[in-house]
Amino acid sequence: MKMNFIVKSTAIVSADTKCESLDEKRIVPKMMLRRRLTRASRIMVYLADTCDFRDGAVVYGSAYGEMQATADIVGAIDANEPISPTAFQNSVYNTAPSYFSLLHKNKNEILTVSSGDDTSRNVLQTGALQALVSHKEVLLVCSEAINIAKIEEVNRCTDYLESGVALTLVSTDANANVDVQENEHKGYAPSLWAMLDVIDACQEKSECIIALEL
Amino acid sequence: MQKNRVYVNAYESLSCAGNTVELMEAIYAKKSAITIDTSYMSEHKAGLGSFAPNEFFSSLRSVTQAVLDKSNLENFNNTLLIVGSSVGGIGKSEQIFFKEKSYKNINPKEHAISVISDTLNREFSFSDSRSISTACTSSANAMMLAQRLIGLGAYENVLVVGADALCYTTVCGFQALGVLSTQQCTPFQEGREGMNVAEAVAALLVQNVQRDESIELCGSGGSSDAFHMTNPDPEAGGAIACMQKAIEDAGLQASDIDYVNAHGTGTQANDAVEALAVETLFTHNPPLSSTKAITGHTLGAAGALEAIIACEVIKQQRIAPQCSLTEADNKNVNLPLDATDKKINYVISNSFAFGGNNTAVIFGALK
Numbered sequence: 001m002k003m004n005f006i007v008k009s010t011a012i013v014s015a016d017t018k019c020e021s022l023d024e025k026r027i028v029p030k031m032m033l034r035r036r037l038t039r040a041s042r043i044m045v046y047l048a049d050t051c052d053f054r055d056g057a058v059v060y061g062s063a064y065g066e067m068q069a070t071a072d073i074v075g076a077i078d079a080n081e082p083i084s085p086t087a088f089q090n091s092v093y094n095t096a097p098s099y100f101s102l103l104h105k106n107k108n109e110i111l112t113v114s115s116g117d118d119t120s121r122n123v124l125q126t127g128a129l130q131a132l133v134s135h136k137e138v139l140l141v142c143s144e145a146i147n148i149a150k151i152e153e154v155n156r157c158t159d160y161l162e163s164g165v166a167l168t169l170v171s172t173d174a175n176a177n178v179d180v181q182e183n184e185h186k187g188y189a190p191s192l193w194a195m196l197d198v199i200d201a202c203q204e205k206s207e208c209i210i211a212l213e214l
Numbered sequence: 215m216q217k218n219r220v221y222v223n224a225y226e227s228l229s230c231a232g233n234t235v236e237l238m239e240a241i242y243a244k245k246s247a248i249t250i251d252t253s254y255m256s257e258h259k260a261g262l263g264s265f266a267p268n269e270f271f272s273s274l275r276s277v278t279q280a281v282l283d284k285s286n287l288e289n290f291n292n293t294l295l296i297v298g299s300s301v302g303g304i305g306k307s308e309q310i311f312f313k314e315k316s317y318k319n320i321n322p323k324e325h326a327i328s329v330i331s332d333t334l335n336r337e338f339s340f341s342d343s344r345s346i347s348t349a350c351t352s353s354a355n356a357m358m359l360a361q362r363l364i365g366l367g368a369y370e371n372v373l374v375v376g377a378d379a380l381c382y383t384t385v386c387g388f389q390a391l392g393v394l395s396t397q398q399c400t401p402f403q404e405g406r407e408g409m410n411v412a413e414a415v416a417a418l419l420v421q422n423v424q425r426d427e428s429i430e431l432c433g434s435g436g437s438s439d440a441f442h443m444t445n446p447d448p449e450a451g452g453a454i455a456c457m458q459k460a461i462e463d464a465g466l467q468a469s470d471i472d473y474v475n476a477h478g479t480g481t482q483a484n485d486a487v488e489a490l491a492v493e494t495l496f497t498h499n500p501p502l503s504s505t506k507a508i509t510g511h512t513l514g515a516a517g518a519l520e521a522i523i524a525c526e527v528i529k530q531q532r533i534a535p536q537c538s539l540t541e542a543d544n545k546n547v548n549l550p551l552d553a554t555d556k557k558i559n560y561v562i563s564n565s566f567a568f569g570g571n572n573t574a575v576i577f578g579a580l581k
Contacts, residue, residue, distance in 0.1 A: 001366065001367060001368040036443075063326055063328070064322065064325070064326055065326075065327070065347070070304065070383070073383050073386070073387060074307070074308055074311050074312075074382070074383060077308070077312075077382050077383070077386050078311060078312050078315070082390065083386055083387055083389075083390035084390070085390045085391050085392075088383075088387035088388070088390050088391060089391070089443045089444045089568055090443070091383070091387065092300060092347075092348075092349040092567070092568045092569065093300070093327065093347035093348070093349070094347065094348040094349055094567070094568070094569045094571055095443075095568075095569065097569070098438070098443060098568070098569025098570060098571065099443075099569075101438040101439075101440045101569070101570065102440055102441070102442070102443070102570075104440075105440045106438060106440055107437055107438050107439070107440050107451075107452065107455065108437070108438060109436035109437065109438070110348065110436075110438050110569070110571055111346060111348060111355055111359075111436075112346065112347050112348045113344060113345065113346060113347070114302070114326060114327035114328060114345050114346075114347045115327075115328050115331065115343070115344050115345045116323060116326055116328035116332065116345075118328075118343075118344070119328075122344040122345075125344065126344065126359065129359065129362055129363065129366075129368075132366065133362055150316070150317055151317075153316060153317040153318045153320075154317045154318070154320055154322055156322070157322070214363060214366065214368040
């Protein structure tokens, strides 16, 4: 079943190693909260801020989740050292959108998708469903933050150790006015590609309406 | 947009209490399947729920095959798979890293959450699949998505699979948070020690057609606490909100709920807040119990496993008693000590997770 959605805003960020200009001090003024944010959380709140989104349902996606926290936990167990409670609480896949909800006191539904290379395609599908159900603007974010020591031992999927893409959707009865083409987005993790396709398709449109499969 | 009615038509599970039949026998007999373990942490005892010697991925396939065998389908080629999992393939990555002190031989695709859907797709060729990972609400959220997609008419068949294996990361991680019980957990008990980490595979076929054995998936709702990463909102705002949304989605009143299957992990924080939420929302004081006293907390699988328990409670018209309870912490909630036969039309099943992620799902007897 395909339904139509207005893409209200979009945002992209990427870096070979670390995104340096995420404007954290302005976006997250409380130092205690800012210090606890994972890299994926910093990317998430930056992208949401760029989309000017604070309140509403969120669908977040990541193929590999919170790599630094996971590496810290497994490393500590292997070294027979204490595990940081903060590392454990930050290791779940919904960490980034949860910090976003804390920051903005957003009490709406949060869903996190992790479907390997299909992650952002599934984020689009799930976000479309949530926009239909909530009748409100929904934030979709997909990011990978894999800048951890020795990642080169396993990284075969991306040139950007930190990257993220975001867009906001609202449902509409109007017809789609762009055709989203599937493309290879060299350098980016495949888990981001489907959302990058949408952003490419919407680049030249003042009001971009896309059809999405639920 | 008009909503179609949604039905749970077949299910199976494997947990430390065995398959679904064995699980329900254990629940009604108040027989915990938790064992006391020192293999994960030699210096600490922990109550854990293991389904060893069954292997996780072969169990995943056999539970899914069992649901197919019980269904009206010849195959899953016209079925959407929605997986809920919080750890995916971390267990295998841990083993490689502990042995080799290197990531080199870790296959990222076998580390990720999607290893579960990949495994099932290879075996059963689903029409499409997606994986939800919101920690301990993962498969409850998968149930919520299944209900919405079938309700809108987007799919005819959705298989929801909740699956999480025991691993060092979760066992030692919960120990680091200071919430593990050294014994079998005692949800809602005064002075309770904490939770038991456990593993399970639970699968439910959700469809748009009614069969004789159907249980209706009537409603669902989600919310965020926006309070703290691990501690629930002490005023229970998020827990109440998700239950209210589910009740409204089902077109019911709170007074229609006949039994509450609690998230009930056995931690001080969760059980106090959940009991407060139930006390506040349900003024008719319905029976409330946590079956995690039998199964332990199966993390991302818990929502699906407890959905099966909710369906069984409706089919058997028998309330699941609260195991391991001698003195309730909150005396204003109705914690049944014995399995009792009762007219049960509607059951609400709660799931709460890190990040303040809350989901409630309502199941109903056929009218």
